[in-house]
Amino acid sequence: MSEVLRKYTVSTRRSAELALLIGAWLLGVFAWILVDAATSTTTAGGWVSLIGSGVILLMAHGVVRRYTPYADPILLPAVATLNLLGLAMIHRLDAANAARALANGTKVPTPDVYFQVAWMFIGLILFMGVLIVVNDHRRLQRFTYTSGVLGIVMLFLPLLPGIGYEVNGAKLWISVAGFTFQPGELAKILLTVFFAGFLVTRRHTLALVQSKFLGVGFPRIKDAGPLVVMWLFALMVLVLERDLGTSLLIFGIFIVLLYVATGRRSWVIIGSLLLMVGAVAAYKMFGHVRIRFDVWLHPFADAQGTGFQIVQSLYGFANGGLFGTGWGQGYPQLVPFAKTDFITSALGEELGLVGLTAILLMYAIIVERGARASVATRDPFGNLLAIGLTAALGLQTFIVVGGVTKLIPLTGLTTPFLSYGGSSLVANYILIALLIRISNAARSPEHDQSAELVSEVNA
Amino acid sequence: MIRQINRVTAGLIFLLIALIINISYIQVFQAKSLRSQGGNQRGLLAEYTRQRGPILVGSQSLAESVATKDSLTYLRKYAQGTDFAAVTGYYSLVYGATGIEARENDVLAGNDSRFFVDRLQQLIANRKPKGGAVRLTLNAAAQTAAMNGLAGRTGAVVAINASTGEILALASSPSFDPNLLSSHDPASIKKTYDALTADPKEPMLNRPLALTLPPGSTFKLITAAAALESGKYTMNSVIPAPASIPLPGSNKTLGNWNHKSCGPGDKTTLKHALAISCNTAFALLGMKLGEQALYDESKKFGFESSFDTPLISATSHFPTGLDQAQIAMSAIGQFDVRATTLQMALVAAGIANDGIVMKPYLVSQVMAPNLTVLQNSVPQAFGRVMTTDNAQALQKMMVDVVNTGTGSNGRISGVVVGGKTGTAENSPGEAAHAWFVAFAQTANGPIAVAVMLQHGGGATEVSGNGLAAPIANAVLRAAMKQ
Numbered sequence: 001m002s003e004v005l006r007k008y009t010v011s012t013r014r015s016a017e018l019a020l021l022i023g024a025w026l027l028g029v030f031a032w033i034l035v036d037a038a039t040s041t042t043t044a045g046g047w048v049s050l051i052g053s054g055v056i057l058l059m060a061h062g063v064v065r066r067y068t069p070y071a072d073p074i075l076l077p078a079v080a081t082l083n084l085l086g087l088a089m090i091h092r093l094d095a096a097n098a099a100r101a102l103a104n105g106t107k108v109p110t111p112d113v114y115f116q117v118a119w120m121f122i123g124l125i126l127f128m129g130v131l132i133v134v135n136d137h138r139r140l141q142r143f144t145y146t147s148g149v150l151g152i153v154m155l156f157l158p159l160l161p162g163i164g165y166e167v168n169g170a171k172l173w174i175s176v177a178g179f180t181f182q183p184g185e186l187a188k189i190l191l192t193v194f195f196a197g198f199l200v201t202r203r204h205t206l207a208l209v210q211s212k213f214l215g216v217g218f219p220r221i222k223d224a225g226p227l228v229v230m231w232l233f234a235l236m237v238l239v240l241e242r243d244l245g246t247s248l249l250i251f252g253i254f255i256v257l258l259y260v261a262t263g264r265r266s267w268v269i270i271g272s273l274l275l276m277v278g279a280v281a282a283y284k285m286f287g288h289v290r291i292r293f294d295v296w297l298h299p300f301a302d303a304q305g306t307g308f309q310i311v312q313s314l315y316g317f318a319n320g321g322l323f324g325t326g327w328g329q330g331y332p333q334l335v336p337f338a339k340t341d342f343i344t345s346a347l348g349e350e351l352g353l354v355g356l357t358a359i360l361l362m363y364a365i366i367v368e369r370g371a372r373a374s375v376a377t378r379d380p381f382g383n384l385l386a387i388g389l390t391a392a393l394g395l396q397t398f399i400v401v402g403g404v405t406k407l408i409p410l411t412g413l414t415t416p417f418l419s420y421g422g423s424s425l426v427a428n429y430i431l432i433a434l435l436i437r438i439s440n441a442a443r444s445p446e447h448d449q450s451a452e453l454v455s456e457v458n459a
Numbered sequence: 460m461i462r463q464i465n466r467v468t469a470g471l472i473f474l475l476i477a478l479i480i481n482i483s484y485i486q487v488f489q490a491k492s493l494r495s496q497g498g499n500q501r502g503l504l505a506e507y508t509r510q511r512g513p514i515l516v517g518s519q520s521l522a523e524s525v526a527t528k529d530s531l532t533y534l535r536k537y538a539q540g541t542d543f544a545a546v547t548g549y550y551s552l553v554y555g556a557t558g559i560e561a562r563e564n565d566v567l568a569g570n571d572s573r574f575f576v577d578r579l580q581q582l583i584a585n586r587k588p589k590g591g592a593v594r595l596t597l598n599a600a601a602q603t604a605a606m607n608g609l610a611g612r613t614g615a616v617v618a619i620n621a622s623t624g625e626i627l628a629l630a631s632s633p634s635f636d637p638n639l640l641s642s643h644d645p646a647s648i649k650k651t652y653d654a655l656t657a658d659p660k661e662p663m664l665n666r667p668l669a670l671t672l673p674p675g676s677t678f679k680l681i682t683a684a685a686a687l688e689s690g691k692y693t694m695n696s697v698i699p700a701p702a703s704i705p706l707p708g709s710n711k712t713l714g715n716w717n718h719k720s721c722g723p724g725d726k727t728t729l730k731h732a733l734a735i736s737c738n739t740a741f742a743l744l745g746m747k748l749g750e751q752a753l754y755d756e757s758k759k760f761g762f763e764s765s766f767d768t769p770l771i772s773a774t775s776h777f778p779t780g781l782d783q784a785q786i787a788m789s790a791i792g793q794f795d796v797r798a799t800t801l802q803m804a805l806v807a808a809g810i811a812n813d814g815i816v817m818k819p820y821l822v823s824q825v826m827a828p829n830l831t832v833l834q835n836s837v838p839q840a841f842g843r844v845m846t847t848d849n850a851q852a853l854q855k856m857m858v859d860v861v862n863t864g865t866g867s868n869g870r871i872s873g874v875v876v877g878g879k880t881g882t883a884e885n886s887p888g889e890a891a892h893a894w895f896v897a898f899a900q901t902a903n904g905p906i907a908v909a910v911m912l913q914h915g916g917g918a919t920e921v922s923g924n925g926l927a928a929p930i931a932n933a934v935l936r937a938a939m940k941q
Binding site for chain 2: 103256259260261263300303304311314315316317318319320321322330331334348352353356357360361363364367368371374375380383387390391394395397398401402405406407
């Protein structure tokens with residue numbers, strides 16, 4: 001008993017997590033109240049949503065406390081903050097839609113934020129499920145190839161006639177029994193598990209150096225197989241599903257893990273070259289890629305047509321300026337897809353540079369905590385899985401936010417935890433659950449000697 | 460592996476920092492140019508949510524914003540919109556603003572720096588920001604009289620309080636209804652706008668300010684002023700005035716409209732020459748005075764200048780580098796002489812105000828959102844055009860035009876009215892422009908008016924009197940009633 005007490009009071013930091021979580025929830029409530037004040041919205045379902053989200057977060061905290069007592073105390077509050085800010089912005093955009101419906105005399109649509117709160121529940125229930133079921137992340141290594149196959153199936157599911165369907169030119173969605181889902185978000189996690197499991201067994205072979213060029217050791221040609229296969233695979237996603245974002249993200253995660261597993265910079269160089277070849281080929285061959293690229297370079301050339309989205313997004317950021325217009329006081333509804341792809345633009349307009357920087361720093365904190373879990377884990381599979389999941393989150397954020405701010409061409413991905421969309425939210429909560437599980441192993445005082453063994457045996 | 464993980468982490472953090480730097484660039488450095496991009500609705504939308512201030516004439520409001528139920532919050536409404544459109548302009552969601560709506564936008568939208576204290580009070584009291592008000596110098600009765608006179612014709616009227624420069628009427632015909640362009644329905648705005656721009660009569664053209672035309676015989680006032688100012692002539696000087704004169708350097712001749720000489724022995728006085736608008740007398744006078752004297756005198760009256768009323772006027776021109784024949788034609792307001800209706804009103808105003816042209820202006824007061832007066836306009840002189848004596852002589856000559864000469868329709872019983880008719884020849888086949896400029900001496904000082912009817916009448920000198928003078932007469936009567 002005294003042993004247990006010592007553990008809880010000295011090193012678990014669960015109370016810090018709880019305090020941060022309450023702070024995150026209060027921030028979300030505060031934002032919601034400001035939205036209501038500015039848009040004169042009535043909050044009948046509002047308090048139900050807010051209290052519901054607080055209760056489910058508290059339950060998640062309870063499960064973390066019970067099943068992963070040594071877990072990183074920052075991760076859950078950080079993603080909860082983003083999730084709650086996302087809810088407030090979706091609520092704010094709902095208010096704009098309602099006002100427009102009233103002005104046009106049409107029916108006021110059901111607020112999307114209620115669906116998002118429901119998805120938050122599902123996401124956090126799965127989060128708790130993962131923490132309970134996956135009691136040791138090393139068990140996932142057994143499912144390396146199962147994850148790989150499942151991941152590929154998920155990725156190409158939208159191509160199946162009957163259930164897959166197209167939204168805005170990209171085939172990312174499936175629809176089953178009235179429910180729509182973006183399986184690519186889950187595929188991202190499954191493939192990361194596969195990459196980690198696969199590379200942990202092959203890392204020594206793939207690290208062999210055959211020749212040196214400019215001081216960098218290059219691998220044997222015959223070992224380039226997995227990279228080339230992944231490259232072709234990413235190109236298939238691009239060609240068949242027209243999904244530039246997912247294609248880039250999955251190839252990026254693979255290169256990161258290949259580099260970490262082998263320690264060879266040459267893989268990054270080869271990977272980058274392949275990426276460039278793919279990009280040039282895609283530009284030459286596909287009209288939709290060419291349009292995206294040209295719009296990136298000259299968005300104002302066709303500001304009412306192809307450049308409309310990015311131009312409206314930039315107008316939003318400009319309107320926000322340094323401090324933002326304040327919740328509910330800008331015009332984020334003028335940007336197309338403000339709730340999904342362009343939610344950063346909406347937040348940038350109403351919270352300003354100051355608010356958006358805080359949000360991006362929140363992602364930086366999540367990346368740093370994920371990396372910390374990766375470094376501190378004692379098994380190579382855990383190292384790779386944690387940094388892979390962290391990179392998945394970080395790269396996705398960069399690709400989508402970079403796209404809506406015209407830093408890179410627009411590709412179309414959801415902003416983790418902020419964007420409206422169930423698949424994205426659920427998948428990212430599962431991702432964070434896995435990171436929390438690994439961080440628990442990393443910070444746990446009981447050093448499990450068998451950790452190294454498992455991966456070595458599989459090798 | 461640890462080193463690689465750290466490097467990957469550093470890379471990911473670097474990407475996030477790149478995002479922050481890029482967003483800082485957009486939201487701080489690019490923000491201003493993005494906000495002012497055409498097609499960026501946000502500035503306009505923000506303006507619409509604020510109650511825009513009214514445009515007033517006396518205590519009557521010409522334009523005001525009324526609350527609506529739609530998302531744009533306020534609708535701009537123009538009482539007697541068509542009559543005042545040349546001044547108010549429109550305030551359109553699609554095409555931006557024109558007229559006073561555009562030129563005084565900072566005041567009306569409440570952005571003006573003079574509102575700083577007021578804005579601070581609003582902020583502290585948490586009241587919704589409102590725009591300030593603009594009061595115009597216009598005389599509603601004079602403006603209505605001008606628009607009624609122009610009804611169904613193409614032309615312009617400008618009336619000015621000669622002693623202050625206050626613009627009392629600024630009318631353009633045909634006009635348009637700014638309410639239709641300032642609605643909240645983009646489709647109907649576009650439809651109206653397209654129809655207006657396609658109309659060959661150009662209803663959205665601000666004729667009194669933007670259109671420069673040959674002023675014809677009304678320009679003889681400037682030639683007469685230059686003659687008096689030269690010191691070599693008085694109104695009683697006898698000058699040659701034959702039925703026609705050869706134009707030097709060509710085989711053409713310039714004749715009077717009635718093909719008769721203007722006086723016995725082909726001579727007449729300067730006064731009589733103006734009264735009957737004798738072409739040959741003024742052509743010969745112009746050639747004697749020379750290009751420079753005419754150019755200098757016209758410049759004193761405001762030619763070669765653009766007036767900021769704050770509606771910007773086009774610049775009137777007197778040509779340079781002329782040969783003798785061209786000087787002769789220019790001295791009677793033909794050839795390449797071009798003047799706005801405003802400019803010709805200023806000519807009458809300068810003469811009536813004893814030789815001093817006052818800067819014309821439209822805004823008399825700027826008021827804060829709570830309607831306290833922030834600024835009263837102060838009359839300013841544009842410059843002296845002639846000595847008081849010469850100006851008063853020219854006034855007498857103009858009174859003779861009305862009483863005994865070509866401007867008989869300008870007469871108002873019991874009031875001293877001076878005027879000058881004009882018919883500006885066009886290229887052959889096109890109808891001439893009819894002009895009438897006049898002043899009336901009233902208890903509150905002289906009022907000047909210029910009426911221009913584009914392609915307004917026949918080719919005879921009387922058309923200025925027949926068509927334009929009655930309108931000038933009505934405007935002067937309306938302006939005097941106050």
